[in-house]
Amino acid sequence: xxxxxxxxxxxxxxxxxxxxxxxxxxxxxxxxxxxxxxxxxxxxxxxxxxxxxxxxxxxxxxxxxxxxxxxxxxxxxxxxxxxxxxxxxxxxxxxxxxxxxxxxxxxxxxxxxxxxxxxxxxxxxxxxxxxxxxxxxxxxxxxxxxxxxxxxxxxxxxxxxxxxxxxxxxxxxxxxxxxxxxxxxxxxxxxxxxxxxxxxxxxxxxxxxxxxxxxxxxxxxxxxxxxxxxxxxxxxxxxxxxxxxxxxxxxxxxxxxxxxxxxxxxxxxxxxxxxxxxxxxxxxxxxxxxxxxxxxxxxxxxxxxxxxxxxxxxxxxxxxxxxxxxxxxxxxxxxxxxxxxxxxxxxxxxxxxxxxxxxxxxxxxxxxxxxxxxxxxxxxxxxxxxx
Numbered sequence: 001x002x003x004x005x006x007x008x009x010x011x012x013x014x015x016x017x018x019x020x021x022x023x024x025x026x027x028x029x030x031x032x033x034x035x036x037x038x039x040x041x042x043x044x045x046x047x048x049x050x051x052x053x054x055x056x057x058x059x060x061x062x063x064x065x066x067x068x069x070x071x072x073x074x075x076x077x078x079x080x081x082x083x084x085x086x087x088x089x090x091x092x093x094x095x096x097x098x099x100x101x102x103x104x105x106x107x108x109x110x111x112x113x114x115x116x117x118x119x120x121x122x123x124x125x126x127x128x129x130x131x132x133x134x135x136x137x138x139x140x141x142x143x144x145x146x147x148x149x150x151x152x153x154x155x156x157x158x159x160x161x162x163x164x165x166x167x168x169x170x171x172x173x174x175x176x177x178x179x180x181x182x183x184x185x186x187x188x189x190x191x192x193x194x195x196x197x198x199x200x201x202x203x204x205x206x207x208x209x210x211x212x213x214x215x216x217x218x219x220x221x222x223x224x225x226x227x228x229x230x231x232x233x234x235x236x237x238x239x240x241x242x243x244x245x246x247x248x249x250x251x252x253x254x255x256x257x258x259x260x261x262x263x264x265x266x267x268x269x270x271x272x273x274x275x276x277x278x279x280x281x282x283x284x285x286x287x288x289x290x291x292x293x294x295x296x297x298x299x300x301x302x303x304x305x306x307x308x309x310x311x312x313x314x315x316x317x318x319x320x321x322x323x324x325x326x327x328x329x330x331x332x333x334x335x336x337x338x339x340x341x342x343x344x345x346x347x348x349x350x351x352x353x354x355x356x357x358x359x360x361x362x363x364x365x366x367x368x369x370x371x372x373x374x375x376x377x378x379x380x381x382x383x384x385x386x387x
Contacts, residue, residue: 005083012080015060016087023053024093028352031092044094044164054122057097064098064120066249071105071112072120073098078245079307082252086303089256089363090263092355101128102239102246103172103185106230115170115187125166127197129159129173129216144175144218146186153228155186155194155221160213165200171216174235182233186223194221244320245310250363251303251327255296257360258334262292264353265341279341288337299330318380318387321373328370331360 005013027049033041044050057063066081067073076084084097104116104126118124132143144157159173171188188195200214230238239246269280269289279285306323309315335357342353381387 009080009083012062012076013083013087016062016084019056019060019062020087020091023056024088024091024095028092031094032352032355050095053095054098062097066097066099067120068105071100071116077307078248078310079304081245081249082303082307085249086252086256086259086300089253089359090260092352092359098122101126101172102242103128103229105242106238110226111187111229118168123168125163125169127161127163127169127171127214127216129161129171129214131160133158133160133215142174142176142183144173145178146175146184146223147178151224153184153186153223153225155188155218155223157218159216159218161216162213165214169197171195171197172229173216173218177233183235184232185229185235185238187227187229188218188221188223189227192221192223194219244315244317247320247324248303248306248310248315251299251306251323254327254331254360254363255299255303257356257363258292258296258299258330261334261338261353261356261360262289262296264356265289265292265338268353269341274343285341288340292334292337295330295333299327302326316380316385318377318385321376322387324373325370325377331363335360 027045030045030049031042033039035041045053054063061074062084064073065076065084067075069075088096098120100116100119104119107116115124115126119126144155144159146153146155148154155173155175157175159171161171163169169190173186173188174183175186176183196217196219198215198217199212201212229235266280266289269285270278272279274282280289302323306315306319309319338353338357377387
């Protein structure tokens, strides 16, 4: 078995690492804030700086790396994208390389022109609206409904989205048919009568990193068949083809966050004293650092193997389920060890460690989602499939 990365993959990894270290990490104080009260902190980078970074990424050939070639993307492969995302996850700067929700990859020819390509070319923002107000996160029990009247789909209800606000946008809405027949995906244009958006304002101070969701209101929105993405009643099948790949790349992001947490914890251990002794000399702190390194190494091996198999068309659903479970365990275990090294939850506003811990929580899946992965694994075990 070959464990060495190819020269091309090493180059991609090195390019991304240099980009993160030289361009993104120096901007962290612009996001976290320099003032004592953090009044100058931000949620996003200024547009002129962001445009400069995007141009750099384009010149480096990294922009759109995760987008399939058929849609005009780089299509670098799963392992290459894992290496890229692992490096990007090591900074608190909110910057990606043109990622697009795979739901839009199921657009038909006309919808690609109107929705997918404008998103890829940064002309429009897609407000992904799957969740609902009131804490309802299970798509199978959604309250959002639409009624079929003649040739129109009449949409009523509310959704929330954590997408970034934009002047030109459309919503990707999952809604259930009033008369039954499953859940459909509807694309709702910005100026559709009855469609309004509120919230999403950028905050400053210590609340700057707590994203305010967008509230999407739909009141008698009349849509046509052209606004239906995919087959009616088959919304849950959208993007299914790309789901295993997204899980693997998400695992790589978990490893990236864990690596930066190890870096920050090491600095803390070597610089903080207690009772006249640097805490890195404590047996419990040494054990915590070693355990973090162990989880990272194991997570990398699992992620890279899964990515290699995906690139060769050999990945099984149970393998991506195992990876999702373990990468979540990595983040949770690492976060626990970091809390020990910091002698308590390291949520100190204005420090990178705070935002990294928030990223770890945001990247982690819910217990319900993890239970679904266990079900996938157990089914294969009971069938006698080799795990």
